[in-house]
Amino acid sequence: MPIDIYWRIGTHGDQQSLRRRVSSRGEWAPVVPGSLAPGVRNGRRDGYSYVEHMADVARASESSGFVGGLLPSFPFTDDPWAAAAALARETTTYRFMIAYQPGFLHPVQAARMSASLQRATGGRVVYNIISGGGGPAQLWWGDRVDHDDRYARTSEFLDVLKGVWSGGPFDYQGRFYQVEGAGLPEPLARQPFPEIYFSGSSKAAIEAAGRHADYYLSWLEPFPALAAKFAQVREHSTAIGRAPKFAVRVDVLARETEQAAWDEIRRGWAHVDPAALRGADGDSVGWLRSQSFVSWPVRDYRELEVSPNVWGGFHLLRGGPAFGLVGSYQQVAERLDELIGIGVDAFILAGVPHLEEAYRVGEEVLPLLRGHEIRRHSSLSPISATKGSI
Amino acid sequence: MAAYPDFLVTVPTQGDGRDPLRRDRGEWRPRRPLPPFVTDLRPGAFGPFDHLAQIGRAAETAAIGGALVPFDPAGEESLVVAAGLLRQSRHLRVVAGFHPGVAAPVYAAKFSASLQRFTDNRLGWQLDVDLDPAVARSQGDFLRGADRYARAEEFLTVAKGVWHEEGYTYEGRFYQVLAGGFQAPNSGLPFPRVYLTGTSPEALALSARHADVHLFTADQDVETGVGELAAQSAREGRPVEYGLRLPVLARDDDDEAWAEARRLWDLAGGAGEGLPDPDPRTRLWGGFDRIAGSGPFGLVGSYETVAAGLRGYLDRGVTSFVLDARPHIEETYRLGERLLPLFAKEIEHAH
Ligand SMILES: Cc1cc2nc3c(=O)[nH]c(=O)nc-3n(C[C@H](O)[C@H](O)[C@H](O)COP(=O)(O)O)c2cc1C
Numbered sequence: 001m002p003i004d005i006y007w008r009i010g011t012h013g014d015q016q017s018l019r020r021r022v023s024s025r026g027e028w029a030p031v032v033p034g035s036l037a038p039g040v041r042n043g044r045r046d047g048y049s050y051v052e053h054m055a056d057v058a059r060a061s062e063s064s065g066f067v068g069g070l071l072p073s074f075p076f077t078d079d080p081w082a083a084a085a086a087l088a089r090e091t092t093t094y095r096f097m098i099a100y101q102p103g104f105l106h107p108v109q110a111a112r113m114s115a116s117l118q119r120a121t122g123g124r125v126v127y128n129i130i131s132g133g134g135g136p137a138q139l140w141w142g143d144r145v146d147h148d149d150r151y152a153r154t155s156e157f158l159d160v161l162k163g164v165w166s167g168g169p170f171d172y173q174g175r176f177y178q179v180e181g182a183g184l185p186e187p188l189a190r191q192p193f194p195e196i197y198f199s200g201s202s203k204a205a206i207e208a209a210g211r212h213a214d215y216y217l218s219w220l221e222p223f224p225a226l227a228a229k230f231a232q233v234r235e236h237s238t239a240i241g242r243a244p245k246f247a248v249r250v251d252v253l254a255r256e257t258e259q260a261a262w263d264e265i266r267r268g269w270a271h272v273d274p275a276a277l278r279g280a281d282g283d284s285v286g287w288l289r290s291q292s293f294v295s296w297p298v299r300d301y302r303e304l305e306v307s308p309n310v311w312g313g314f315h316l317l318r319g320g321p322a323f324g325l326v327g328s329y330q331q332v333a334e335r336l337d338e339l340i341g342i343g344v345d346a347f348i349l350a351g352v353p354h355l356e357e358a359y360r361v362g363e364e365v366l367p368l369l370r371g372h373e374i375r376r377h378s379s380l381s382p383i384s385a386t387k388g389s390i
Numbered sequence: 391m392a393a394y395p396d397f398l399v400t401v402p403t404q405g406d407g408r409d410p411l412r413r414d415r416g417e418w419r420p421r422r423p424l425p426p427f428v429t430d431l432r433p434g435a436f437g438p439f440d441h442l443a444q445i446g447r448a449a450e451t452a453a454i455g456g457a458l459v460p461f462d463p464a465g466e467e468s469l470v471v472a473a474g475l476l477r478q479s480r481h482l483r484v485v486a487g488f489h490p491g492v493a494a495p496v497y498a499a500k501f502s503a504s505l506q507r508f509t510d511n512r513l514g515w516q517l518d519v520d521l522d523p524a525v526a527r528s529q530g531d532f533l534r535g536a537d538r539y540a541r542a543e544e545f546l547t548v549a550k551g552v553w554h555e556e557g558y559t560y561e562g563r564f565y566q567v568l569a570g571g572f573q574a575p576n577s578g579l580p581f582p583r584v585y586l587t588g589t590s591p592e593a594l595a596l597s598a599r600h601a602d603v604h605l606f607t608a609d610q611d612v613e614t615g616v617g618e619l620a621a622q623s624a625r626e627g628r629p630v631e632y633g634l635r636l637p638v639l640a641r642d643d644d645d646e647a648w649a650e651a652r653r654l655w656d657l658a659g660g661a662g663e664g665l666p667d668p669d670p671r672t673r674l675w676g677g678f679d680r681i682a683g684s685g686p687f688g689l690v691g692s693y694e695t696v697a698a699g700l701r702g703y704l705d706r707g708v709t710s711f712v713l714d715a716r717p718h719i720e721e722t723y724r725l726g727e728r729l730l731p732l733f734a735k736e737i738e739h740a741h
Pocket of ligand 1 (some may be wrong): 071073074100131132133200203217218219249282285286287341
């Protein structure tokens with residue numbers, strides 16, 4: 001089975017590097033000379049918006065070997081459906097992995113938008129189904145549904161979406177959704193159904209993932225923890241006769257030498273607000289897990305290296321999850337190979353700045369992967385015995 | 391005209407790459423393949439111009455003023471590249487390099503009128519007059535010496551003649567036109583901004599009569615050239631602006647920039663040799679031909695160091711900088727985000 005490697009397209013601007021947590025791309029910071037998308041030309045704004053830069057990142061990663069890009073969705077970001085619609089026509093092979101929370105969008109409307117996007121792109125839509133992290137952000141969207149019920153709703157949502165996908169009439173009576181005589185109209189109904197990357201680390205998430213995931217998608221965690229989580233998902237899925245694949249979302253800071261990579265972290269670390277060294281809002285089990293792998297508080301950035309090249313401080317240098325890989329091109333490729341060894345079938349990689357790092361990782365790291373070779377001989381994997389049956 | 395810096399970047403004509411010897415972007419050399427077990431959707435879906443388009447878009451997004459596509463008989467054809475870059479931008483001015491032997495002046499003008507119309511008049515010409523004789527012959531051009539300037543003079547005269555006048559007639563040594571001239575909607579357009587080069591008396595005389603911008607390189611005596619050309623253009627009664635083609639390598643600080651120069655130098659086969667020192671007086675470093683395939687002399691240092699070097703040229707009357715840095719997309723972003731803002735005051739004053 002081939003390994004699909006995605007990139008990430010930031011949907012809330014970008015920094016020039018991890019050295020300073022200052023955004024200069026997009027409208028999330030004041031537009032001044034040196035800003036881009038919008039940029040300043042001859043003292044005036046150039047009429048562009050952040051979507052121009054997203055298009056640059058999409059093309060950069062498309063041409064350096066990534067199959068597509070994850071478009072995240074948060075209260076402060078651009079919207080991934082809108083971004084996918086805008087970028088669809090500016091790329092050729094690139095798949096758009098749209099992150100969204102069921103619940104904010106009616107499943108029939110989601111089906112209609114997805115089918116139209118499939119028609120616009122020749123079937124390049126992929127879903128990242130997320131169910132929210134609770135807390136103020138959840139209320140910001142107007143969503144009061146609690147943690148486990150959100151996964152129940154996600155399950156219903158996907159049932160309805162799949163129900164209407166290939167035409168109707170489709171009836172459904174659920175706790176969250178009811179439809180009668182629903183179904184996509186004829187030309188829309190003949191599109192391939194998007195692959196589902198499903199996220200969530202809680203028990204409720206893992207149960208729902210068992211039913212719906214094509215790929216169970218996790219943030220990077222220390223490898224044994226990740227392998228254990230995959231085993232749980234696999235167990236749940238097998239029980240109901242399904243066999244999802246596994247994907248992991250990994251930040252990457254790779255340089256020619258390991259020293260050069262840590263130098264970048266060191267420069268960024270100098271600007272970290274010590275007060276930011278902890279803090280988790282809401283009910284996300286995944287986030288609490290990620291914080292539990294490190295004994296806080298930490299004083300030095302190397303204390304966050306939980307195993308060789310696996311570093312848990314990325315959230316301190318840019319918005320987003322904590323864990324990623326830091327090292328030489330060769331080391332990062334080896335760690336990715338190890339992840340393939342514990343059962344990973346797809347990656348969503350990311351680096352800051354997204355445009356420049358897409359070229360770097362595509363040109364320097366991906367060609368070094370040895371993947372399957374390692375998986376076949378690996379004794380590392382606690383699940384290698386069951387892997388063959390998937 | 392107010393002194394202001396206008397920044398252009400240089401578009402590569404023989405591929406692009408992260409390292410000096412790699413030209414795998416833009417498909418000049420083969421890419422390192424992905425391992426067979428990794429999904430690769432690219433084969434068949436991309437061509438070399440996709441990369442060139444991304445370079446143009448990087449310049450557009452980073453709010454760079456323009457891009458120069460040099461004449462390179464051994465590389466991509468510049469007018470075709472320019473047409474693509476112009477089509478995919480809204481603000482970027484694109485200067486296409488070519489030499490007068492490539493087409494009749496009426497034809498070059500006609501082609502350019504279409505491009506001007508398609509792009510809201512953002513095309514420029516860099517006319518390369520003095521080619522290496524062997525290269526010229528390989529392009530079917532056997533004209534030598536001062537005649538090359540005489541022909542360039544006629545070329546520009548005729549091109550501007552048909553551009554601006556209906557019923558235009560010309561009898562010259564090299565070109566003849568009878569009752570030519572463009573009609574609407576190909577008439578009444580601004581003529582492409584003309585960039586010329588060279589330090590010989592013939593070159594400066596041609597520029598005095600025809601250049602909008604005269605471009606120097608850093609190994610030339612810019613001060614003397616500006617002085618002579620200023621005197622001549624005053625006699626012709628038309629203004630000429632001055633520009634400089636300059637490779638740059640700029641980073642957060644001087645140490646980092648020199649470390650990168652060293653890294654690239656080693657990769658380019660210089661590992662056994664010492665890194666040449668920059669000229670202590672001008673701060674120009676002469677290793678760029680090796681690490682970037684551009685002209686040899688350029689500036690290495692922090693953004694502030696490079697800006698100070700450019701200010702030295704601004705003080706001598708240079709107002710256009712055609713910068714060259716590779717890999718082109720990453721470095722274009724860098725120049726737009728880090729170097730150009732250091733000239734924000736000057737730019738605002740000029741407008
Ligand atoms: C790979 C990945 C991507 C995510 N992207 C988003 C996102 O774009 N927007 C969002 O609100 N939450 C996102 N989340 C967070 C989820 O909404 C949810 O809070 C998280 O998976 C925790 O769920 P749990 O409590 O079941 O572990 C993402 C989570 C993962 C693992």
